[in-house]
Amino acid sequence: VSTLDWTGRRFEVSVDAVAHGGHCVARHEGRVLFVRHTLPGERVLVEVTEDRGGSFCRADAVSVLSAAPERVAAPCPYAVPGGCGGCDWQHVTEAGQCALKAAVLAEQLSRLAGVEWEVEVEPLAGGPLHWRTRTRLAVDATGHAGFRAHRSHRVVPVADCLIAAPGTVDAVVSRTWRPGGELEITLDADAHTHVVEHRPAPGRRRPTTRVVAGGERVTERAARREWTVATTGFWQAHFDAADVYAEVVAEWAGLARGDVAWDLYSGVGLFAAVLAEQVGPQGTVLAVESVAAATADARRNLADLPQVRVVTGRVEQSLAGTPDPRTVVLDPPRKGAGRRVVEAIATRRPASVVYVACDPAALARDVATFAEHGYRLTALRAFDAFPMTHHVEALAHLTMH
Numbered sequence: 001v002s003t004l005d006w007t008g009r010r011f012e013v014s015v016d017a018v019a020h021g022g023h024c025v026a027r028h029e030g031r032v033l034f035v036r037h038t039l040p041g042e043r044v045l046v047e048v049t050e051d052r053g054g055s056f057c058r059a060d061a062v063s064v065l066s067a068a069p070e071r072v073a074a075p076c077p078y079a080v081p082g083g084c085g086g087c088d089w090q091h092v093t094e095a096g097q098c099a100l101k102a103a104v105l106a107e108q109l110s111r112l113a114g115v116e117w118e119v120e121v122e123p124l125a126g127g128p129l130h131w132r133t134r135t136r137l138a139v140d141a142t143g144h145a146g147f148r149a150h151r152s153h154r155v156v157p158v159a160d161c162l163i164a165a166p167g168t169v170d171a172v173v174s175r176t177w178r179p180g181g182e183l184e185i186t187l188d189a190d191a192h193t194h195v196v197e198h199r200p201a202p203g204r205r206r207p208t209t210r211v212v213a214g215g216e217r218v219t220e221r222a223a224r225r226e227w228t229v230a231t232t233g234f235w236q237a238h239f240d241a242a243d244v245y246a247e248v249v250a251e252w253a254g255l256a257r258g259d260v261a262w263d264l265y266s267g268v269g270l271f272a273a274v275l276a277e278q279v280g281p282q283g284t285v286l287a288v289e290s291v292a293a294a295t296a297d298a299r300r301n302l303a304d305l306p307q308v309r310v311v312t313g314r315v316e317q318s319l320a321g322t323p324d325p326r327t328v329v330l331d332p333p334r335k336g337a338g339r340r341v342v343e344a345i346a347t348r349r350p351a352s353v354v355y356v357a358c359d360p361a362a363l364a365r366d367v368a369t370f371a372e373h374g375y376r377l378t379a380l381r382a383f384d385a386f387p388m389t390h391h392v393e394a395l396a397h398l399t400m401h
């Protein structure tokens, strides 16, 4: 362990494996470096960007001495050391990004769940640029909008964002905004752009929110249905994602007429609709979601499916006293469901669990907990739903053994 702060120091390293978080591992004088803007197998000159004195520090590759075959010139001018922190893999081919994400998912499953799985990450439609229908920007002290630098509050003003849907970010950053605020841009299924501004409100804990363009609600289409979603509410960010995940959920749910199913962390009810179709009017679907605006939208969206019961509440507190499900779909936030929720599900002995995961480490931890209760991973699909970033979406099918 070093007692000297390496921040700002430069040296040459050989880069090893990719790690979870959009960086690769290298070693120097016995310490681990997490290096951004590089690839496994490369020889690079790094500059240390953060050193908190432990066994590892963080660095950027500032010059590439020997490049990996998957390296390309980053299409975005802001994806450079010290630049925008939004993307991690702009300098990698599309196939190379899928391979990196597959390696991370396989490593997390192996290390945290003891599951050896040959992971394949599949691209979604549309290629690696212009896929994002939901974008959040920050406004700097001079009123210019942009994205935060990596692990920093510093705002990097931009003229456009290449992963955002065309015509969304460029239109919003062309004017100045109230300094210190945040902007949420949404492109809906009818190609309408909605902009919500969150302005800092002096003396108040929460910022004030106002709709600057568009409306309070947006229309989306997925799983052969139309959806109403609050402009600031949750909907999958990639334009193709909701449809693709709904298809996988339908394939694995394996429900019959009259069955009981749960859709946990249900948002505006996307997967509940899929489950409701399978169980039919004689069946029951319980949809649980903690945000009241989302459950209000879910009730509207699913009004033609009386077999769905929408509950506003935390999953942790909403499962007692409900009928035992045959299938459980869960799509928790980044931190995962956690031991308490996994155990609450497993003790009800569903035949099938479909876990929709946006964080490989959280998924692996929860798969390990399911395994303690007799559930085995029987299928896995992973999608590059966040091209150019290190994020990946995995759908896991767990069945009782």
Ligand SMILES: C[S@@+](CC[C@H](N)C(=O)[O-])C[C@H]1O[C@@H](n2cnc3c(N)ncnc32)[C@H](O)[C@@H]1O
Binding pocket: 234, 235, 236, 265, 266, 267, 268, 269, 270, 271, 288, 289, 290, 291, 294, 313, 314, 315, 316, 331, 332, 333
């Ligand atoms: C990844 S989103 C999934 C939404 C939905 N399945 C979809 O695809 O549109 C996770 C959802 O879980 C909700 N949530 C977060 N923590 C929760 C909790 N403890 N109990 C219930 N819902 C929660 C969030 O509000 C969010 O809507």
